[in-house]
Amino acid sequence: MNLTLKIWRQKNATSKGKFVTYKVNDISPNSSFLEMMDILNESIVLKGEDPVAFDHDCREGICGACSMYINGRPHGPDKAITTCQLHMRRFKDGETIVIEPWRARPFPVLKDLIVDRTSFDKIIQAGGYISVNTGGIPDANAIPIPKVDSDLSMDAASCIGCGACVAACKNASAMLFVSAKVSQFALLPQGKIEAAERVHNMVAEMDRLGFGNCTNTGACEAECPKEISISNIARLNREFLCSKIGAPKVKEETGGF
């Protein structure tokens, strides 16, 4: 396959950046998208230029590092995959592919296609944990948990924090990520103890970091490589409202402007 690539090149966090067009030839349709990027980078290195910087790690769809916005979609065409799971057979010979970094104020570009996703870590630090010592492996039946709840919690916990939800959302909202991280605890008895405080702190941190507001378009759900459902966002809203009504009075914090 012969392809034309339009890739966002940016020297560092402070430089302006621009699109640069590259041509790659004789790409196997069976190669993965990242392998194609490797082939491109080899040719750039041979020319003595700076290769395209992009995040990647596991290359099997579980780390969430490979943040690329390909032809108007995070992780490119295809449902429920990361970029490393995308194959070149999904493109046509001679096609032009536009590759951009995630775009969001809380995800500043560090270099080329690499963005700083520390904002997600800050949201987790604000409350995405339980602070009791859980000790060793408990007896399976010591705390009975309905199968439905444990399944839903596991579904939410499958979030890999890749940021595709933010990248896909027209508002750059992090609601799907936050809702998954709140839901995985809210559904289990161990997480209920700090539930009110957790949801309040995580939402406040999300707002403070300058993520957008959810408008229920569902783009996040459509692009999530782990198919996290927006029913988690409804649960987050519910948890938040319950924390307002049921918990002691706390001061709300605003974000954005």
Next chain:
Amino acid sequence: MALKYSSITKKVIMALAGLFLISFLVVHLGINLLILKNDNRESFNFAAHFMVTNPVIQSMQWILFGGFILHILLGIALQIQNWMARPQRYKVEGFSHTSFFSKYMIHTGAIVFAFLILHLINFFFKAKFGDIPHIMINGQEYEDMGILVIEKFKELPYVLMYVVWLLFLGFHLDHAFHSALQSLGLNHSKYTPVAFGLSRALAILIAGGFILIPVLIYIS
């Protein structure tokens, strides 16, 4: 100040105001449809008279204005934050699978709002402060709001303007009811698909019902 609230609280207020406005639209449509009744505008004028004289309805009117203002101002505030959350836009964007109208709520909302002002000038302020012809029903004198409406909709530009306006109202409503429920945290594996259907049905029935009135008046 509503801006001080968290994103979720703002959206909950937005949703509640929106649901209230939908309930207003249903009542408004119900009364409007009376004008199509072939009784010499009697029931329409009677209902219009009730709406402007009943003290409960009159006090509800202020709550309604409040609802409109909350929904519009919060909508704008949230939208500005959303634009600010992505200072640099994508070169190629928006190929993710979403419902079409959900992406353009601020735009359809702005169009609906612009025409709303015109609509208030056309009818509401006329009814409140203008000169309206009177009509006798069962020996009692009533304002003839009906004739005001009918005269307006005998002019083609007005009819076309209203049809376009109401189409945009329909587009706005397509992402209204189910979205409000989601913002309020009401999501259910069984009933959420029903809410989606209901939302579309409301959009079609409300916009379609309102459109019917100027069109039928014009062609009759």
